Amino acid sequence: MLEVQQLAVNYRGVCGLDRISFRIEPGQLVGIVGPNGAGKSTMLKAMLGLIPAVGGKVSYCTCPLHQQLERVAYVPQRSQIDWDYPITVWNVVMMARTRQLGWFRRPGRAAQEIVKAALERVEMLPLKGRRIGELSGGQQQRVFLARALAQQADLFLFDEPFTGVDKKTEAMMLEVFAELRSHGKILLVSSHDWGQMLNQLDRLLLLNQRLIADGSPQFVMTPEHLHQAYGVPMQAPFHAEEPTFFC
Known part of the structure; x- marks a missing residue:
């Protein structure tokens, strides 16, 4: 089990995360959604110790996560990667x-x-000798998905993996996510544009510095919750249902 307890981050006195708590069982695909600046990337980085937290703890199988990072595969946002590196x-x-x-x-x-x-799984073996900067955005993302697979991790964190990718790559990533979930892996995926993936998620975390809702996509993506997160009225992609999780 992955457990996040009261995780908090401040940037020079400004709240980045406000005491976030949740648990994820093996074999779950969990999404993270929220507006720009909501803390989605901040939460993933703080969980891994890439940025300092001012409070809370993160554990995997009852042990601190930062002590077992070899069990974690992390794919950052495209903007954080130096594509010119040879x-x-x-x-x-x-x-x-x-x-x-x-x-x-x-x-x-x-x-x-x-x-x-x-x-081979991501259909990039024929380009194994190509420099990473010479590839398209979708090809580059498939390479980093392959790196995550090669790590043979138990916990997978993906930060905005669908940004700048083609439909073929998006479909391939969704297939791989489903395979990993079927093998008992934990996947935590942040994204602005969910599309068809909403129907594949086991749970969804809706953030805006604090955890506004945690549960099935149908429960989380309601007009009331979306208004709290985004500050403006929004149409929900689902009809509301009874909650399965809530914080």
Whole structure:
């Protein structure tokens, strides 16, 4: 189980996250939604210790998450990646295994087979020698999805993975997410544009610094909750139902 308890972040006295709490069981695909500046990326980074929290704790299988980051695959927003860095597709994905093996050990056949399988899964093996900056946005995102797969993690965090990708890549990512969920993995995915993924989510977290609603997409995406989050009247994509989770 992934458990976040009273997680809080401040930026020079300004609240970034206000005591966020939730639990996620294995085999769940959970979305994060909210307006720009709501704290979606902040929450993912704070969970991993990439930015300091002023309060709260994050645990996985009852142990602090920051002590077992080898079990976490994190794909950041595209804007945080240096696409001009001269590295090939193969080496980007191999970085997942380098982290497991140590920086001074050469990857063996087993590691190479894992990387090959990950690239084949996202249909990027034919471009393994291409530099990452030469690819389209969808191809680049598939490479980073392959790197996450090659890490063979238990917990997957994706920050805005659908930004700038084509429909084929989006469909492939949704297929991979479903496969990971079926294998008992935990997936936490933030996005502005959900589209058909809303129907595939087990749960949805609606944020605006605080956790406004937590539950099924049908329960969370109501006019009342959306108004609280976005500050303006909004039409809901679902009819309301009885809550399954709420904070």
